[in-house]
Amino acid sequence: xxxxxxxxxxxxxxxxxxxxxxxxxxxxxxxxxxxxxxxxxxxxxxxxxxxxxxxxxxxxxxxxxxxxxxxxxxxxxxxxxxxxxxxxxxxxxxxxxxxxxxxxxxxxxxxxxxxxxxxxxxxxxxxxxxxxxxxxxxxxxxxxxxxxxxxxxxxxxxxxxxxxxxxxxxxxxxxxxxxxxxxxxxxxxxxxxxxxxxxxxxxxxxxxxxxxxxxxxxxxxxxxxxxxxxxxxxxxxxxxxxxxxxxxxxxxxxxxxxxxxxxxxxxxxxxxxxxxxxxxxxxxxxxxxxxxxxxxxxxxxxxxxxxxxxxxxxxxxxxxxxxxxxx
Amino acid sequence: xxxxxxxxxxxxxxxxxxxxxxxxxxxxxxxxxxxxxxxxxxxxxxxxxxxxxxxxxxxxxxxxxxxxxxxxxxxxxxxxxxxxxxxxxxxxxxxxxxxxxxxxxxxxxxxxxxxxxxxxxxxxxxxxxxxxxxxxxxxxxxxxxxxxxxxxxxxxxxxxxxxxxxxxxxxxxxxxxxxxxxxxxxxxxxxxxxxxxxxxxxxxxxxxxxxxxxxxxx
Numbered sequence: 001x002x003x004x005x006x007x008x009x010x011x012x013x014x015x016x017x018x019x020x021x022x023x024x025x026x027x028x029x030x031x032x033x034x035x036x037x038x039x040x041x042x043x044x045x046x047x048x049x050x051x052x053x054x055x056x057x058x059x060x061x062x063x064x065x066x067x068x069x070x071x072x073x074x075x076x077x078x079x080x081x082x083x084x085x086x087x088x089x090x091x092x093x094x095x096x097x098x099x100x101x102x103x104x105x106x107x108x109x110x111x112x113x114x115x116x117x118x119x120x121x122x123x124x125x126x127x128x129x130x131x132x133x134x135x136x137x138x139x140x141x142x143x144x145x146x147x148x149x150x151x152x153x154x155x156x157x158x159x160x161x162x163x164x165x166x167x168x169x170x171x172x173x174x175x176x177x178x179x180x181x182x183x184x185x186x187x188x189x190x191x192x193x194x195x196x197x198x199x200x201x202x203x204x205x206x207x208x209x210x211x212x213x214x215x216x217x218x219x220x221x222x223x224x225x226x227x228x229x230x231x232x233x234x235x236x237x238x239x240x241x242x243x244x245x246x247x248x249x250x251x252x253x254x255x256x257x258x259x260x261x262x263x264x265x266x267x268x269x270x271x272x273x274x275x276x277x278x279x280x281x282x283x284x285x286x287x288x289x290x291x292x293x294x295x296x297x298x299x300x301x302x303x304x305x306x307x308x309x310x311x312x313x314x315x316x317x318x319x320x321x322x323x324x325x326x327x
Numbered sequence: 328x329x330x331x332x333x334x335x336x337x338x339x340x341x342x343x344x345x346x347x348x349x350x351x352x353x354x355x356x357x358x359x360x361x362x363x364x365x366x367x368x369x370x371x372x373x374x375x376x377x378x379x380x381x382x383x384x385x386x387x388x389x390x391x392x393x394x395x396x397x398x399x400x401x402x403x404x405x406x407x408x409x410x411x412x413x414x415x416x417x418x419x420x421x422x423x424x425x426x427x428x429x430x431x432x433x434x435x436x437x438x439x440x441x442x443x444x445x446x447x448x449x450x451x452x453x454x455x456x457x458x459x460x461x462x463x464x465x466x467x468x469x470x471x472x473x474x475x476x477x478x479x480x481x482x483x484x485x486x487x488x489x490x491x492x493x494x495x496x497x498x499x500x501x502x503x504x505x506x507x508x509x510x511x512x513x514x515x516x517x518x519x520x521x522x523x524x525x526x527x528x529x530x531x532x533x534x535x536x537x538x539x540x541x542x543x544x545x
Contacts, residue, residue: 171538171541219499220496223492223495223496223499226491226492226495227492227493229492230488230489230491230492231489233484233485233488233489234475234476234479234485234488234489237476237479237480237481237484237485237488238478238479238480238485239480243478246541246542246544247475247478247479247542249541250475250538250541250542251472251475251489253534253538254471254493254531254534254535254538255493257530257531257533257534258493258496258527258530258531258534260530261526261527261530262496265526266496266523269519269523
């Protein structure tokens with residue numbers, strides 16, 4: 001499944017009002033013909049546009065757009081950050097949000113700026129209707145890792161949540177026979193967590209350049225896995241059965257209580273490269289379109305059910321083992 | 328919660344620690360000796376390395392302290408306490424005395440690192456606040472994990488294994504906070520990180536207060 005077209009990068013970071021701004025634009029999966037009519041716009045807010053005076057094709061995936069920036073900007077701020085749009089009849093429009101900064105010396109003539117940026121006919125922009133994955137900056141082709149990495153973490157959370165519930169029932173209602181379920185859920189949950197971290201590392205290597213960047217989400221996820229790995233050492237370190245069940249259940253609940261702020265609260269409030277944390281938008285809201293959602297949502301449900309089934313089978317193995325030993 | 332009983336327990340805990348001051352002092356000696364050992368080979372550490380050394384040595388000293396917290400108590404002791412006081416009151420007393428002791432360890436580590444290398448701290452109020460809050464957080468977590476570990480077959484090993492991952496978030500935040508005091512990190516996020524550390528302390532102590540009941544009933 002190919003990715004849609006997208007704007008990879010531009011060579012300008014800043015232009016000034018009243019000047020001519022030549023921007024070289026690199027396009028992902030660009031396939032422009034020499035005689036194709038390419039249009040480019042700078043768009044600010046929802047209704048202010050500046051059309052490019054000239055768009056020249058440098059290569060099949062690079063164009064040079066020339067903009068005459070009006071003398072005033074449609075805002076009383078010293079700088080605005082318009083989006084860049086490139087549009088063709090064949091492939092539709094592609095956008096780079098907050099592409100560059102436009103600065104102005106005078107901030108008192110926003111009214112003139114509004115008049116200069118309002119064009120008589122809004123450009124007819126459309127997204128080409130075909131089956132392709134969305135283009136996302138930085139991620140690009142690695143977007144496909146989403147199908148593996150995220151469902152594994154969802155499944156891990158489900159299994160750890162179920163095991164915390166069983167631990168609670170053990171402690172509150174003294175239902176001691178639930179301890180084997182806790183063990184099985186934690187074992188399969190830990191396996192899924194390790195696989196989730198490995199797939200995340202592969203994704204990070206391709207998207208961020210390094211397997212491990214000490215990103216806060218990576219770090220806190222590893223800490224959570226260490227915590228649950230220590231559960232098995234505690235399990236092995238207590239011989240008395242009732243004592244083992246009580247202590248491991250209490251420790252399991254403590255780990256679950258610590259995992260919630262570690263995985264969900266702290267990464268969201270710190271600087272992070274990870275989507276959904278550190279001020280980055282969460283993935284599924286704006287970064288997916290319905291092409292990926294068609295596979296992603298069933299994948300999440302499928303992994304959750306599969307992992308629960310595996311944990312159930314492992315629980316039955318533990319029970320059989322215990323029954324064999326008791327004979 | 329009987330506050331009179333709680334206050335008596337806290338005083339009693341401090342008194343017991345003072346009576347066993349040689350075993351408590353061994354942890355202080357371990358901390359100072361570790362500083363000496365590290366600086367033999369790395370006599371003039373860079374600022375980042377100084378910060379890191381401080382936190383590594385503090386975490387290992389804290390884990391060694393936690394192994395000793397319940398080590399002196401036998402099953403008879405526990406039965407005696409169980410008849411007199413509630414498990415939460417016992418844990419709270421350990422938490423408070425643990426905080427005080429970990430502050431002493433942190434101060435000794437800081438002073439010995441400064442004496443044997445140099446003084447990197449620029450903002451002492453921030454450094455002391457970071458040390459105090461991290462001692463509170465470490466004591467909350469370690470007093471609970473050592474309660475669990477002390478009931479296992481090999482308390483030393485189990486206590487250290489289960490406590491090390493749980494104190495990692497405190498180390499993560501603490502090294503940032505002391506980094507600010509040493510002019511290594513951006514100070515604008517200092518209060519935010521202090522609030523995260525306080526949140527971790529509250530969550531771990533809340534979970535410990537609820538769960539210590541189940542751990543202690545033998």
